[in-house]
Amino acid sequence: MHCDLIIIGAGPAGMAAAATAAQIGLTVVVLDEQPRPGGQIYRDVDRVAPLRGDILGRDFTEGTALTAGLDHPNIHHIAGAVVWSVEEAVSVHYTRAGQSHRVTGKRILLATGALERPMPLPGWTLPGVMTVGAGQIMLKQSGLVSARAVLVGAGPLLYLLAVQMLRAGAPPLALVETQTKGDALRAIRHVLGALHGWRDLRNGLAMLYELWRGGVPRYLAATDIAIEGAAHAEALRFVSGGKAHRIAAGSVFLHHGVVPNTQAARTIGIAHRWDAGQACFAPELDVWGQTAVKTVFIAGDGARIGGAKVARVAGALAALQIAQQLGRITAPQRDQKARSLVRRLQAERAIRPFLDAAYPPMAQALSPQDNTIVCRCEEVTAGDIRRSAQLGCLGPNQAKAFCRAGMGPCQGRYCGLTVSAVLAQENMRSMGETGYFRIRSPIKPVTLAELASAEDTQGHE
Amino acid sequence: MKTVSEFHSLNASTALVSVWYRGRRLDLPEGANLAAALLAVGITSFRETPVSGAPRGPYCMMGACFDCLVTIEGVTRQACMLEVSAGLRISSLADPQGGQDAL
Amino acid sequence: MEADYAIVGGGVVGLSVAWGLLRRGRRVIxxxxxxxxxxxxxxxxxLIWVQSKGKEQPRYARWSQQSATAWADFAAQLQGNTGCKLALEQRGGYDLHFSEESLASTVAEYEALKRKLGGDYPYEVLDQSALRREEPAIGPKVFGAILHHQDGQVNPLKLLMYLADDVRRLGGQVLCGKRVTDVKKADMFAIHCADGTVVRAQKLVLAAGLGAAELGPKLGFKAPVRAQRGQLLITEKLPKLINRPSITARQVAEGGIQIGATEEEVGLDDGVTQKGVVALARDAIAAYPALGRAQIVRSWGALRVLSPDGLPIYHQSALMPGAYLVTCHSGITLAPAHAFFLPDWLENTPAAPDLEVFSENRFRVS
Incomplete structure (x- = not known):
């Protein structure tokens, strides 16, 4: 199969880019792992919005406008497509129903979104412990809400899930929040900027009010967090307000921010830099989302965390630049269409510095105790990683060879940032110097039979 | 194995189909997300890790963490990326025939 | 910073030599x-691999055999010192063949080598049914195999890690994150690094792998090493499927099945390619059909360090006596040789092995 533009990911950035490109006349293939479009933020929105729109709110249901945009003769949306290889000479391999397929194109847009920041705490591998995002996916897609849940960490997503659970008639037992008074003070200097995003601020305050009215207890500046349980999460222990607490719970939902999912971009050698403000690695891009590998663009949370509204604008901007480079519109036409989008982008991004400062990553999870598991797949502890540093590992690739962190099927998605952080601390080097895992295809595990079934690659070597 | 679910459902009753999980028959909503459907009937641990044998269940629900792995027709799959279909036979990697024996 | 020996290169080759020298009481950086x-x-x-090596140069075959034979003792000493588990197994390994012709021609080569080695080349030929008794997962496309009893396998990453550990425990200094920019020699070697570090030593061992190509000429070596890429795959952890290793696949102690490897002349590009991984998958399934259902969790590319004839180079510089080039393709197989035997050569003791056939003199000046 051949097209002008291959888009990986049918979330807000991917869907908006597809619609924009298709309207200009580009042929577009959208590859997405899920059975239905929406990404994680608008997961299964077409089916779910009529069922639970009241609980999930307008920020969710408005996703139907984006999924509707995929209904265009120039867009071929392939659902259930697991991309395992991306090559810059514009070739993408994916598996679907046990068979490998190949798409070629002129440009690729990676719209692979975000992952939740790894949150290694004692007991975080127990069944019953999930990410806040997972808790929300359970609610959105499956209409399942935990009856005895504690939400732990920091950030607006914690409030959003708590409010949605409250509306669903199953309020969480408690919010155990890790941001401190110091974080609030640091955030104050971003308040003026955040006022440009006054709608977001207002929504945030409304959520807090709703939780207060609903009687959901909030514990602040929590430290020494641990999840107890033998075969399943049974309770959460923590210290807050100078006192030790223990809350019996059946579900523990963790969250302290999201970070760009850079797996695909890294396989094609796109440079990433450490973003101290967002405490994550992000790809190096120009204003249109184009990388130094000229055939590859990145938009949405996979480029820089900004949320769904930023993502859809960024996706549209990338599509305009691609259309211009492929000669379908002129530069002035592109700029004319881009003008209002850029203004929207700035407005939608206004809240971000405030949020990043007010809800920073939890300190305990950035420097876990020696016996805390960091790499869930290979069950490698923070102590193992520190030991690797003592044996001369300056970066995560040598450490991976020494202690196996990052070698499992998740390919470092839920340990990579922690491994780098622990090594950076031990070696007293910056995150930028320490670097990140070298990621290679297959981006997701693929069976040997699926690999062997791949359509023959052409035009290489 | 826990049999009381931590989750309660907001859904009106939906059509159920039978699947086999480690040799045991379960009736799950057709077309539902498999990981969510197993959690909803009280199955919280989907596997034992090959490293230490520790129990694991769904963590991310978006195909990224690989903790909800199950074995279907001898192939390891992410339960959170599958949908429930009639007759599905789900076993564990350590005992890939476990789903078959019961039939 | 001063030592008896400076070793440039902290991989398995450099650390094996360092470990051997430290055990003899030398100060090593x-x-x-x-x-x-x-x-x-x-x-x-x-792999700890003897078969197929040195078909044109029996001394290399012998050197590989000597090292393979010393592996158990080497592992025991390293494990004794560090309490590690290297997952060493030396129960033989296979060269799988998909046709009668390829098997027969390899057997003819092995027979010739066996004669040159005075009969010490313990291998046997297994037809398909004999092979499947040993390896039930072998598929019908495999015609037969050569089982060489001196072959085996080890966890190379643990070897690297425990050498790094034990070299430190024995008092060696390991300087990480360094790039050597220049070497001068007056009464001692002075090795200058990009960050300003200067290491002084009586002797210098250049064990920098592909880095030797750049640094070697400054020390008077030809150092004609080139990169050859190998792409590899590894599966999820599986129940026992493969008994003995082959060059096609081996099951590591943790359970994953490692599949290798391509041989590509692409310079200093250690990337993986769609084409490469697809070819590996097809070859692996042809040998072990059950692998079709296994998930590949990782792939990687790495660069072999090859001399023009594929043999190691052990050479003392004429320009800078006291500087030694040590480089080879088979750093794992040869680790015990480098730890136990090479120090005698570096120290010029009566027990020094005769390594003349491995000197650079065999390469013409280009």
Whole structure:
């Protein structure tokens, strides 16, 4: 199969880019792992919005406008497509129903979104412990809400899930929040900027009010967090307000921010830099989302965390630049269409510095105790990683060879940032110097039979 | 194995189909997300890790963490990326025939 | 910073030599690269392999055999010192053949080599049914195999890690994140690094893998090493499926099945390609059909360090006596040789092995 533009990911950035490109006349293939479009933020929105729109709110249901945009003769949306290889000479391999397929194109847009920041705490591998995002996916897609849940960490997503659970008639037992008074003070200097995003601020305050009215207890500046349980999460222990607490719970939902999912971009050698403000690695891009590998663009949370509204604008901007480079519109036409989008982008991004400062990553999870598991797949502890540093590992690739962190099927998605952080601390080097895992295809595990079934690659070597 | 679910459902009753999980028959909503459907009937641990044998269940629900792995027709799959279909036979990697024996 | 020996290169080759010298009471400083350096030590297949080596040069076959024979003792000493588990197994290994012709021609080569080695080349030929008794997972496309009893496998990453550990325990200094920019020699070697570090030593061992190509000429070596890429795959952890290793696949102690490896002349590109991984998958399924259902969880590319004839180079510089080039493709197989035997050569003791056939003199000046 051949097209002008291959888009990986049918979330807000991917869907908006597809619609924009298709309207200009580009042929577009959208590859997405899920059975239905929406990404994680608008997961299964077409089916779910009529069922639970009241609980999930307008920020969710408005996703139907984006999924509707995929209904265009120039867009071929392939659902259930697991991309395992991306090559810059514009070739993408994916598996679907046990068979490998190949798409070629002129440009690729990676719209692979975000992952939740790894949150290694004692007991975080127990069944019953999930990410806040997972808790929300359970609610959105499956209409399942935990009856005895504690939400732990920091950030607006914690409030959003708590409010949605409250509306669903199953309020969480408690919010155990890790941001401190110091974080609030640091955030104050971003308040003026955040006022440009006054709608977001207002929504945030409304959520807090709703939780207060609903009687959901909030514990602040929590430290020494641990999840107890033998075969399943049974309770959460923590210290807050100078006192030790223990809350019996059946579900523990963790969250302290999201970070760009850079797996695909890294396989094609796109440079990433450490973003101290967002405490994550992000790809190096120009204003249109184009990388130094000229055939590859990145938009949405996979480029820089900004949320769904930023993502859809960024996706549209990338599509305009691609259309211009492929000669379908002129530069002035592109700029004319881009003008209002850029203004929207700035407005939608206004809240971000405030949020990043007010809800920073939890300190305990950035420097876990020696016996805390960091790499869930290979069950490698923070102590193992520190030991690797003592044996001369300056970066995560040598450490991976020494202690196996990052070698499992998740390919470092839920340990990579922690491994780098622990090594950076031990070696007293910056995150930028320490670097990140070298990621290679297959981006997701693929069976040997699926690999062997791949359509023959052409035009290489 | 826990049999009381931590989750309660907001859904009106939906059509159920039978699947086999480690040799045991379960009736799950057709077309539902498999990981969510197993959690909803009280199955919280989907596997034992090959490293230490520790129990694991769904963590991310978006195909990224690989903790909800199950074995279907001898192939390891992410339960959170599958949908429930009639007759599905789900076993564990350590005992890939476990789903078959019961039939 | 001063030592008897400076060893440039902190991979398995450099650390094995360092370990051997430290055990003889020498003071050693190892100068190592950074996290992104090309590291064959991190990307290799983990075989301890005798068969097929030295078909044109029996001395290399013998050197590999001597090292393979010393592996158990080497592992025991390393494990004794560090309490590690290297997952060493030396129960033989296979060269799988898919046709009668390829098997017969390899057997003819092995027979010729066996005669040159005075009969010491313990291998047997297994037809398909004999092979499947040993390896039930072997598929019908495999015609037969050569089982060589001196072959085996080890966890190469643990070897690297425990050498790094034990070299430190024995008092060696390992300087990480260094790039050697220049070497001067007056009464001692002065090795200058990009960050300003200067290491002084009586003797210098250049064990920098592909880095020797750049640094070697400054020390008077030809150092004609080139990169050859190998791409490898590894599956999820599986129940026992493969008994003995082959060059096609081996099951590591943790359960994953490692599949290798391509041989590509692409310079200093250690990437993986769609074409490469697809070819590996097809070959692996042809040998072990059950692998079709296994998930590949990782792939990687690594660069072999090859001399023009594929044999190791052991050479003392004429320009700078006291500087030694040590480089080879098979750093895992040869680790015990480098730890136990090479120090005698470096120290010029009566027990020094005759390594003349491995000197650079065999390469014409180009």
């Amino acid at each position: 190892v100068i190592d690269g950074d996290d992104g350096s090309f590291r064959a030590s991190r990307g290799n297949f983990g």
